Amino acid sequence: MTTTEQSPTAHDSGTSATQAFRAIRQQSRPGEVSPERISAVVGRVLAGIHDAIREEKVTYDEFQAAKAWLIEVGEGGEWPLFLDVFVEHVVEEVAAENQQGTKGSILGPYYLPDQQRLPSVAALPTRPDEQGTRLVFAGQVRDTDGNPVAGAELDIWHADAEGYYSGFAPHLPDGLLRGVVVADEQGRFEISTVQPAPYQIPTDGPTGKLIESAGWHPWRPAHLHLIVRAPGYRSITTQLYFEGGEWLDSDVAQATKPELVLSPQPLGDGRVRSEYDFVLERTR
Ligand code: MBD
Ligand code: FE
Secondary structure (H helix, E strand, O other): OOOOOOOOOHHHHHHHHHHHHHHHHHHHOOOOOOHHHHHHHHHHHHHHHHHHHHHHOOOHHHHHHHHHHHHHHHHOOOHHHHHHHHOHHHHHHHHHHHOOOOOOOOOOOOOOOOOOEEOOEEEOOOOOOOOOOEEEEEEEEEEOOOOEOOOOEEEEEEOOOOOOOOOOOOOOOOOOOEEEEEOOOOOEEEEEEEOOOOEEOOOOOHHHHHHHHHOOOOEEOOEEEEEEEOOOEOOEEEEEEEOOOOOOOOOOOOOOOHHHEEOOEEOOOOOEEEEOOEEEOEOO
């Protein structure tokens, strides 16, 4: 980042994440939830809060501080960030109970649909002066029987070498380090990009303030996000991490899995290369 540009604020990324969430939800048009289901789930959540208040003997001061904080989370647009960091991993765990194929991980707040479609051998959009180690990420998409999935889409997005996501930091061009790579007839792909940095939850917003006040750390290990999809197969939303990376064993979002760690090897020209094959499960 140059000195003429301001640092991205928590409010910028929060507002964008809330807008992105609403736009995607509009498209997917979810069904109604029954009164019985709402009563069961919300009842349990409230009972959990009541238990915590009794067991910790929460005071009026603490109750009012919590209310003020909750208001700030909404005003800062940080509900997608807070919920994806602290809650989504358990929703994913439940969803994955009967799934085959490549392990999933959380979507997170920074997915943007409808990115540039790219051929099977492609480079993600970068700036002319893009920082970071050049990464070649290659592999094959197969089904659970080992057959190639021709034309599978790899919808990929990741942070830059400073840990910022395009679309959520005003200094980054739209579409940077994002793309939908279409695998070839053999399900193969080779994506050139740069290695992302670890992601730090913005420290100037309510989620960051909570983390600091609790004495926790605000870091996620460096990661690539992917949705791998093909007609007739269940889409896999996942993340890939880097062997030996900082925070791999203490992800604030608890979204790492041992099966999702890459081991990039030097290519000898300053680039690193990593192979990863995806396995999709048929839906019909
Ligand atoms: C991220 O980059 C992310 O992937 C998640 C899950 C939460 C916050 C920021
Ligand atoms: Fe992320």
